[in-house]
Amino acid sequence: MNSRRPLLFGAAIAATAVLALTGCASGGNDAGGDGGQGGGDAGPDYGLVTDGTLTICSEVPYVPFEMEGGDNGTGYTGFDIELTFAIAEKLGLKLAVQDVSFDGLQSGTTLIAGTCDMGASAMTITEERKANIDFSDPYYDSLQSLLTSVDSGITSIDDLAGKNVGVQQGTTGESYATENAEGATLVQYPGDAELWPALQAGQIDAILQDQPVNIEHEKADENYKIVEEYDTEESYGFAFAKGEKQELREAVNKALQELRDSGDYDTIYDTYFAAK
Incomplete structure (x- = not known):
């Protein structure tokens, strides 16, 4: 979803060694209530934030990828959440979800700080992000789209001159709008939870962001x-x-491929994206 600028990465490197050592020590030895079982189930040393649990970071809501609700025990659901829940099961782990800001997640600072084991937040793989983040194999292909009111008079990106266009800060949608929405004023928001109400309130004329999210608003x-x-x-x-x-990354890739091979990936995908 997004183009990122390298935020604070140079400064964060200095802290990485200490944080990494601390995180590995706590993941392997500070077992807590379920430490014994977690270490046995995980097998390899995944360096988990909490033994026996795959902790993911995600910005909620971003329908249909992440939202509150569901019955998986985490308090959250959506395509990303259910897919990572299935991956955690493959690894013999529980799943926990931390709601964080997308900008901190995509810049790598949240991951370096050891808040979670993995980010799962509809994040586009880009060369810029690869400077600060290691990515799994791709798990979803997406488009960008332009959402507006039916009476706005906007029919394409060429009609945005003089208009206020909402984008999520640090995303590929923002990058695409910056490069292609000539004459438009881009208004940055932290996430879709702020973008959608702003459009409904008439504070912006259109939203340029990931297609599946705009489809949900259209419906x-x-x-x-x-x-x-x-x-x-x-x-x-x-x-x-x-x-x-x-x-952990290699294990996640292996589990993801197994879910594709078994058809379980398609079942989860169709729950959220099949034509209705």
């Missing part, structure tokens, strides 16, 4: 429609702290 309110889609050849990946969690 929810007939006064809004997607007027254009953009193939930016985006693929989402799960994010890991740079240079850390290699065994």
Whole structure:
């Protein structure tokens, strides 16, 4: 989803060694209530934040990828959440979800700090992000799109001159709008939870962001429609702290492939994206 600027990475490197050592020590030895079982189930040293639990970071809500609710025990659901729940099961782990800001997650600072083991937040794999983050294999392909009200008079990105266009800060949607929405004023928001109400309130004229999220808004309110889609050849990946969690990343890739081979991935996918 997003183009990122390298935030504070140079400064964060100095702290990485200490944080990594601390995180590995706590993951392997500070077992807590379920430490014995977690260490046995995990097998390899995944360096988990909490023994026996795969802790993921995600910005909620970002429908249909992450939202509150569900019955998996985490308090959250959505495509990303259910897919990582299935991956955790493959690894013999429980799943826990931390709601964090996307900007801190995509810049790598949240992962370096050891808040979670993995980021799962509809994050596009980009070369810029790879400087600060290690990615899993791709797990979802996406498009960008332009959402506006049915009576806005906007029919394409060429109609945005003089308009206020909402984008999520630090995303590929923001990058695409910056490069292609000539004459538009881009208004940055932390996430879709702020973008959508701003459009409904008339504070912005359109939203340029990931297609699946805009589709949900289009379905929810007939006064809004997607007027254009953009193939930016985006693929989402799960994010890991740079240079850390290699065994976990390899295990996640293996589990993801197993879910594809078994058809379980398709079942989860169809729950959220099949034509209705």
